[in-house]
Every structure is written in structure tokens, then in C-alpha cells.
Amino acid sequence: MFQLLKAEKTIDFMRWSKAAFALSLIVIAGSIFSLSTKWLNWGLDFTGGTLIEVGFEKPANLENIRAALKAEGFGDATVQNFGSARDVMVRLRPRENVAGEQLGAQIIAAIKTGTGEDVQMRRIEFVGPNVGDELAEAGGLAILVALICILMYVSMRFEWRLAAGAVMALAHDIIITLGIFSILQIEVDLTIVAALLTVVGYSLNDTIVVFDRIRENFRKMRKDEAPEVLNSAITQTLSRTLITSATTLFVVIALFTQGGAMIHGFALALLLGITVGTYSSIYVASALSLHLGIKREHLMPPQVEKEGEELDQLP
Structure with a gap:
């Protein structure tokens, strides 16, 4: 019976988790290097x-x-x-x-x-330049507050290991997106900040769907190890992830190619963020929680002893 709960053809995603971590670290290192040397090409909104x-x-x-x-x-x-x-x-x-x-x-x-x-x-x-500095500070603070609130929300709804994976996945998406903007020296204005916040919400939504299935499978697939449970959960939600990402990308690509110069940066940030976010939901959020030692016991609801049971145990 429990075998029917798993996908008929489970994809072994966790097999490639180490290679995916290495790839992510290389891309993040390149992004941080570019940001530390070139920084960002601030637009008029920030420079005045x-x-x-x-x-x-x-x-x-x-x-x-x-x-x-x-x-x-x-x-x-x-x-x-x-x-x-x-x-x-x-x-x-x-x-x-x-x-x-x-x-x-x-x-x-x-x-x-x-x-x-x-x-x-x-x-x-x-x-004026003072207004630009205030906007840059407010934009960075908005992203930071969003990540902190997400960490608190996921910690309360799931477990701290899953919460750490979710927040690291979101930070992963933002750093890589900003790194590409830094490498290409694309002008960054307020629309880019709006796009980054949109990417945070989009990526989190996808991650929450995967985490819900992981929690369900941990409670039902009692004979399977953690990697098998995660592989089954990701496989079961893969079609939903791909369909949602594909339909969203169709709209973003249309904005990127036909929307004009005014929203070109906004569409590019969404295009990069959604693509990287789909990858990070699997190989950063879920895989990182596995390496942090997520187990079935961490997601099982606590058992509450009833008053009658306590009386039965008395001599």
C-alpha cells in the first residue's frame, strides 16, 4: 500500500545534489566577485x-x-x-x-x-543623489525584511532545517540574478527591485509546494529513507513545477521581447529569477535540508497523552 504512495517512476534527484551544490557555489562565487569588483550599474532612480x-x-x-x-x-x-x-x-x-x-x-x-x-x-x-541613496537603502532593506519574515514563517509551518533550505534558496536566486546584472552591467532601477521581490515570492511558492509533499510523504512512507522520500516528493510535484514555470516564462518572454525598453530590465530579472528559482527549489532548498539531517521524526506531530491513558498507567 505504501509503495503506491510513491511515484511510479521516481527520479533520483538527490543523486546529483553534490554536483548541483558545486555548480551553485561556482556561480555564486562568480556573482560575488563581479559584485565586489564592478558592483551594479545603478540607474537614475538611485544615482540621481x-x-x-x-x-x-x-x-x-x-x-x-x-x-x-x-x-x-x-x-x-x-x-x-x-x-x-x-x-x-x-x-x-x-x-x-x-x-x-x-x-x-x-x-x-x-x-x-x-x-x-x-x-x-x-x-x-x-x-537628487540623496533621494537615490534613500531608495537604494529602502530597496535593500525591503529584500532583507522579506527574507527574515519568510524564515520565521517557514520555521513555524515546517521545521528549521526546511526553513534554512528555503531561505538559502531565495538568497541563492537573488545573488545569482544580481551577479548576472553586474557582469552584463545592465542598468538597475526601481523596477529591478520590484522584480527581485516578485522572484522571492514566486520561488517561495514553488518551494512550499515541494515541502508540503515532503512532509506528507515522511508521514506515509515509513519504510523509506530520507533521500527516497525527497526524490518521491519532488517527482510527484515536478509536473506542477514545470507547467507553472513554463506558462509564467511564456508571459515573461513576451514582455522581454515585445515590452519595450522601459520594462526590459524588469522582464530580464523575472526571466533569470524564475529559471534559477525552479532549479533552486529542487537542488538548493530540498537538498540542503537533506544535508542538514532532516528526518521523519522532525516532521511528525507530537503525541499528546490523554488524561485517561495517564490514569490507566497508575498502579
Whole structure:
């Protein structure tokens, strides 16, 4: 009877746990090295600077605009469409001794001279460096608080070994995602922070589903060892994991390829986070709990002796 509780074809995931740990450690080490040397390419939200939105009478040629700005000494400007092909957003890092209004006039003049088109300034905004520092601190604190709350929640619902595996898996996903952003020097703005928090929630949901099945199997498969129980639980939930990840990735890939430059970083962070999170639910969260010594006794509910039973034991 208990044999029917296991999947008919159980995949031996734990067989490759050591190799998976080695791979994860290598990738994490590379990510930390890149973060310690290159750090992150902070966007305007964190560094401060000037944001200028201009409107064209016809669809704008972004390459011509970039070339025109570069010729006037604004080679570091970020140029992208905003809303429609006729609306363009120009973002510049802070410049000393140059007021925002003056900088906006210089940008408009450079675009008119370089493209020969009539453009209109729609809006101009200035973000100070102090505000950027506060946003960076708040974003990092939000991620840290989320991990601590998750550790407390999983510890209360399951067991500390499973909780440690879940939190390490989430940290694994965030470090690798940030490491790839650091290696490629992709601009990091507030949308990336939102994507990282989304990845934390998504990865945790997948991990909780696997942990629920692990707890059930430990209570039912009493004759099997811990590796066999984990393999059976992961195999039983594998189809759900793959279907959920695949359908989510379809949407994220569509955002990445068709969503435009405004959400390109957000979609890329989700794409990386969901892919790495699916892997970590199996080979980080579950495998780490196994190496921490998870056993059936740790997940069995405590037996409460009834009052009548205590009276029966009296002489």
C-alpha cells in the first residue's frame, strides 16, 4: 500500500545534489566577485540625475538622437521610447554646476541640431543623489525584511532545517540574478527591485509546494529513507513545477521581447529569477535540508497523552 504512495517512476534527484551544490557555489562565487569588483550599474532612480521627456511630430529615430547627443558631449545619455514611437525619454546622470532647466535646453538644442526635426519638451524632472541613496537603502532593506519574515514563517509551518533550505534558496536566486546584472552591467532601477521581490515570492511558492509533499510523504512512507522520500516528493510535484514555470516564462518572454525598453530590465530579472528559482527549489532548498539531517521524526506531530491513558498507567 505504501509503495503506491510513491511515484511510479521516481527520479533520483538527490543523486546529483553534490554536483548541483558545486555548480551553485561556482556561480555564486562568480556573482560575488563581479559584485565586489564592478558592483551594479545603478540607474537614475538611485544615482540621481535629470529626466527629460520630448515629443516628436513623427516616429523618432533613436539612433540619430543618440548620435546627436554624443556629438554635443552627452554620450552617457540613456535614450528610449516612452509610451509611443513619437515620445522619447532622455536620462542623464548628475552634472556639476549645471541647472536642470539649463541642461534641458541644451538637450533640446542638441536634438534639433543633430536630427533637424522640431521637438517639444514635455516635462523635465530632477532626482537628487540623496533621494537615490534613500531608495537604494529602502530597496535593500525591503529584500532583507522579506527574507527574515519568510524564515520565521517557514520555521513555524515546517521545521528549521526546511526553513534554512528555503531561505538559502531565495538568497541563492537573488545573488545569482544580481551577479548576472553586474557582469552584463545592465542598468538597475526601481523596477529591478520590484522584480527581485516578485522572484522571492514566486520561488517561495514553488518551494512550499515541494515541502508540503515532503512532509506528507515522511508521514506515509515509513519504510523509506530520507533521500527516497525527497526524490518521491519532488517527482510527484515536478509536473506542477514545470507547467507553472513554463506558462509564467511564456508571459515573461513576451514582455522581454515585445515590452519595450522601459520594462526590459524588469522582464530580464523575472526571466533569470524564475529559471534559477525552479532549479533552486529542487537542488538548493530540498537538498540542503537533506544535508542538514532532516528526518521523519522532525516532521511528525507530537503525541499528546490523554488524561485517561495517564490514569490507566497508575498502579
